[in-house]
Each structure stands twice: as C-alpha cells, then as structure tokens.
Amino acid sequence: MIVEENQASKEEIPELEKLVKEKVRLAKKLGITGENASQVKGYESTDDFKRIEEIDKRLWELVK
Numbered sequence: 001m002i003v004e005e006n007q008a009s010k011e012e013i014p015e016l017e018k019l020v021k022e023k024v025r026l027a028k029k030l031g032i033t034g035e036n037a038s039q040v041k042g043y044e045s046t047d048d049f050k051r052i053e054e055i056d057k058r059l060w061e062l063v064k
Helices: 003-032 047-063
Strands: none
Touching: 003 047
16 A cells, blocks of 8 residues: 555655664774774774674665
8 A cells, every 4th residue: 555655665764864874873983984084903893893784784675
C-alpha cells in the first residue's frame, strides 16, 4: 500500500541521517576525515572503524 511505503520511507530518512552523522563523528575521532586530519595509528583494527564498516553496509541497504 502507498501509505505503508511512504511511512517506511519517512522512517529510513532519520536512520540514514543518524548513521551518516555517526560515521562522520567516528571518522573524525579516528583522524581519517576532517580538517587537519591525522590518522590514529592502527585505526583499522579499532572497534570504531569496525562500526564505520557496519554503518557503510547499512547505508548501502538503505540507498540501493
């Protein structure tokens, strides 16, 4: 039903925005983005980086 599809779309947008904000925050924390970014040594093995990878997978699901 169209109403159900519209409701689902509205719910996905806040999730998308939330995920993007979280990803940017984590990337800045790890020094892999932002002004004067300086990568944290070994950032690829941190839980924060693993979370970024999880976010990427979910974002792909939302936008495909």
